[in-house]
Amino acid sequence: MTDTQEYHGKLVTIERFILDQQQAHPEATGTLTNILYDMALAAKIITSKTTRAGLAEILGSAGEENVQGEEVQKLDVFAQRTIFRLNDHTGRLAAMASEEEEAIIPIPSRFPVGPYVLVFDPLDGSSNIDMNVSIGTIFGIYRRTTEGGPGTLEDVLQPARNLVAAGYILYGASTMMVYSTGNGVHGFTLDPAIGEFLLSHPNIKLPVKPKYYSVNQGYQPFWTPGVQAYTEWLQQDTPEKKGLSLRYIGSLVADFHRNLLSGGVFYYPADSKDPKKPGGKLRLVYEAGPLSFLIEQAGGYASDGTQAILDIVPERLHQRVPMFIGDRNLVEQAEALIRQHDQPA
Numbered sequence: 001m002t003d004t005q006e007y008h009g010k011l012v013t014i015e016r017f018i019l020d021q022q023q024a025h026p027e028a029t030g031t032l033t034n035i036l037y038d039m040a041l042a043a044k045i046i047t048s049k050t051t052r053a054g055l056a057e058i059l060g061s062a063g064e065e066n067v068q069g070e071e072v073q074k075l076d077v078f079a080q081r082t083i084f085r086l087n088d089h090t091g092r093l094a095a096m097a098s099e100e101e102e103a104i105i106p107i108p109s110r111f112p113v114g115p116y117v118l119v120f121d122p123l124d125g126s127s128n129i130d131m132n133v134s135i136g137t138i139f140g141i142y143r144r145t146t147e148g149g150p151g152t153l154e155d156v157l158q159p160a161r162n163l164v165a166a167g168y169i170l171y172g173a174s175t176m177m178v179y180s181t182g183n184g185v186h187g188f189t190l191d192p193a194i195g196e197f198l199l200s201h202p203n204i205k206l207p208v209k210p211k212y213y214s215v216n217q218g219y220q221p222f223w224t225p226g227v228q229a230y231t232e233w234l235q236q237d238t239p240e241k242k243g244l245s246l247r248y249i250g251s252l253v254a255d256f257h258r259n260l261l262s263g264g265v266f267y268y269p270a271d272s273k274d275p276k277k278p279g280g281k282l283r284l285v286y287e288a289g290p291l292s293f294l295i296e297q298a299g300g301y302a303s304d305g306t307q308a309i310l311d312i313v314p315e316r317l318h319q320r321v322p323m324f325i326g327d328r329n330l331v332e333q334a335e336a337l338i339r340q341h342d343q344p345a
């Protein structure tokens with residue numbers, strides 16, 4: 001476990017930190033380290049566009065040519081292509097999978113394949129871009145399970161407990177990259193003046209006292225009795241906690257990040273509003289899975305209401321899952337109330 005004190009008062013770049021962590025594993029080949037470097041580079045490239053997002057109308061909007069005569073891409077398409085182009089030729093990955101692509105993304109046959117698979121949501125919450133609200137990238141890295149040749153869907157459909165690394169990039173007031181390789185959760189803030197991510201949040205642990213609950217309460221009429229009872233419980237003073245305040249941005253990475261630092265619970269339950277989405281809204285493979293890995297590393301827990309999200313074996317790439325994530329006691333209480341109210345005895 002990383003000792004927070006070890007880094008106190010030191011100026012540490014993300015490259016230095018990742019390398020230090022790798023040195024604790026003499027068997028490491030550096031391949032995973034390099035994938036993480038590439039995600040940090042992706043973060044800088046995507047940031048260079050998100051900070052100019054509001055200028056699209058003056059400089060040309062998506063699908064049009066801008067004043068330089070260049071095609072303007074939608075930001076989520078740009079993020080997708082950036083992550084793909086940084087990773088397709090490196091020989092580190094056997095395949096990729098993204099929210100933006102229907103099927104898994106093969107490594108072009110002219111490039112070598114490697115031992116890992118990368119799953120990602122290139123720009124989550126992208127409907128918030130036009131309002132200048134924070135957005136994020138989520139990613140997870142697995143070791144492939146099949147041997148040789150191009151990676152397959154089987155390599156991607158692994159339970160999140162098998163992740164070797166996961167992280168997110170938050171494009172907010174500052175850009176941050178937060179990641180874990182199973183040795184604590186560490187956060188880095190981009191200094192735009194020097195173009196470096198500097199260690200700002202070593203070894204993040206969820207605060208003991210939860211502060212916030214985060215949910216789209218507009219859907220309350222469509223929730224099950226268990227989720228209704230849970231929401232009421234969160235608002236009340238109980239022996240274990242003070243009633244919590246509500247905070248909801250509607251941008252998963254930003255909501256998750258706030259609660260990781262402030263303490264609390266985020267949930268996106270299943271609801272009866274849209275019968276086409278019986279499993280809630282969030283996606284298991286590249287949204288819920290990586291964040292569940294991070295929350296356990298920070299001392300918390302993530303559940304679909306009945307079981308740990310880390311243990312769910314995905315059946316489909318774009319499968320949705322109800323998610324309750326954050327403070328362990330709060331998430332276990334969701335499971336208890338769902339058991340009590342929603343499940344036949």
Ligand code: AHM
Pocket residue numbers: 099123124125126127216250251252253268281
């Ligand atoms: P997206 O993957 O289409 O961007 O949608 C995911 C986003 C999350 O960032 C956020 O938690 C959720 O949708 C908000 O949904 P809602 O508007 O229903 O509350």
Ligand code: MG
Pocket residue numbers: 099121123124125287
């Ligand atoms: Mg998404």
